[in-house]
Amino acid sequence: MLLETEGLTKRFGGITAVDGVDFALETGELCSIIGPNGAGKTTFFNLLTGVLEPSDGRIRFDPPGEGDGERRALAGGGSGSTDSVLDITAASPDETALAGIHRSYQITNLFPTLSVLENVRVAAQASRGNDSWKLWRNVADFEDHYAEATRILERIGLAEEAETVTENLSHGEKRSLEIGVALAGDPDLLLLDEPTAGVSSEGVDDVVALIEDVAADHSVMLIEHNMEVVMDISDRIAVLHRGELIADGPPEDVRGDEAVQEAYLGGYGREGSEAAGADSEGDAADRDEDAAADGGRRASAGGESR
Numbered sequence: 001m002l003l004e005t006e007g008l009t010k011r012f013g014g015i016t017a018v019d020g021v022d023f024a025l026e027t028g029e030l031c032s033i034i035g036p037n038g039a040g041k042t043t044f045f046n047l048l049t050g051v052l053e054p055s056d057g058r059i060r061f062d063p064p065g066e067g068d069g070e071r072r073a074l075a076g077g078g079s080g081s082t083d084s085v086l087d088i089t090a091a092s093p094d095e096t097a098l099a100g101i102h103r104s105y106q107i108t109n110l111f112p113t114l115s116v117l118e119n120v121r122v123a124a125q126a127s128r129g130n131d132s133w134k135l136w137r138n139v140a141d142f143e144d145h146y147a148e149a150t151r152i153l154e155r156i157g158l159a160e161e162a163e164t165v166t167e168n169l170s171h172g173e174k175r176s177l178e179i180g181v182a183l184a185g186d187p188d189l190l191l192l193d194e195p196t197a198g199v200s201s202e203g204v205d206d207v208v209a210l211i212e213d214v215a216a217d218h219s220v221m222l223i224e225h226n227m228e229v230v231m232d233i234s235d236r237i238a239v240l241h242r243g244e245l246i247a248d249g250p251p252e253d254v255r256g257d258e259a260v261q262e263a264y265l266g267g268y269g270r271e272g273s274e275a276a277g278a279d280s281e282g283d284a285a286d287r288d289e290d291a292a293a294d295g296g297r298r299a300s301a302g303g304e305s306r
C-alpha cells in the first residue's frame, strides 16, 4: 500500500464534497478518478496534497525506498506514524510534497515569463528541501538542478523548447510542462488533474503518451473526463458520485457497473451503444487548441453539471 484513506470527508458548510471515502493505492498503479462535475474529484486531490484539511477521516502514505529518512523527517512524519507509514492527514502542501506526493493542476500553474527550462529547474531546486534556499550560491547544486531539468525536458519532449518563454508554448505543451514540473519534485506519487483538458486531439495523443511513460516508473492518480483515455490507460478506475466512492476496480468492471452507468457513463461502452457519455474522436477533433478548459471537456462527460 502506497496511499490509503479511511473515512475521508470534506464538508463545505452544508455540502459534503468528499463523503467517507475509503481508498487505497498500490505502488506502481495508474488509477483514474472519474465522476460527474462536482463529484468531489478535485477536492479529493486537494485533501491528499494538503491544500485542504479533512473534516473527518485519515490519510496515510508509505513512500517506497529505505533511504527516505530525511524526506520523512522533513515531511513531519512523526505524529501518528507507525513504522514507515506517514500520517499525512493534517500535512501542509509543502509537507506532502516533501513526503513524495506531487501534482499538476487543472488550471496551468507555470511561471509564464520564465523559460521552459527555468520552470523545471526552479521546481527541482524548490523540491530539494531547505538546503536549496541557503543564502550562498552552491554551484554544484545549481548544476545538478540544471542537469535534472534538462533530463526532464528530454523526457517530456520539450528539449527543443528549453529556451522558449513559457507563455509562447501551445496549450498541449504547457500541460506536458506541468507534468515536467511535477516530475522535478522526484515524486513517488503523481496526481494529474485533467491533463488533457482543452488540448487539441493531436495534443491529447502526446499528453497521453507522456502519462503512460511517466506511469512506467511512478504511481499515478489521474482525474480525467475523456473516457477513451481513461479506459485505455488505467489499471484501475475509482468513481466518485456526490462525494461517495460508488465503484472501484479494473476498467472493464467499472464500465459494466450499473451504478456507474447511471451516475456518469450514460451508456458509454455498453455493447451496441455509442459513446453517449464520453468523448468521441469527433468531439475531440472539434476542440480548439486553446479552448478554455470548460466547453468541450464538460460536454464530454455525462451526468450532472453544477
Ligand SMILES: Nc1ncnc2c1ncn2[C@@H]1O[C@H](COP(=O)(O)OP(=O)(O)OP(=O)(O)O)[C@@H](O)[C@H]1O
Pocket (backbone or CB within 6 Å): 012, 015, 016, 017, 035, 036, 037, 038, 039, 040, 041, 042, 043, 044, 306
Ligand atoms: N472551496 C470550496 N468551498 C465551497 N464549496 C466547494 C469548494 N470546493 C469545492 N466545493 C464544492 O464541492 C463539490 C465538489 O467539487 P469538486 O471541485 O471537488 O468536484 P469535481 O468532481 O472536481 O468537479 P469537476 O469535474 O467539475 O472539476 C462541489 O459541489 C463544489 O461546488
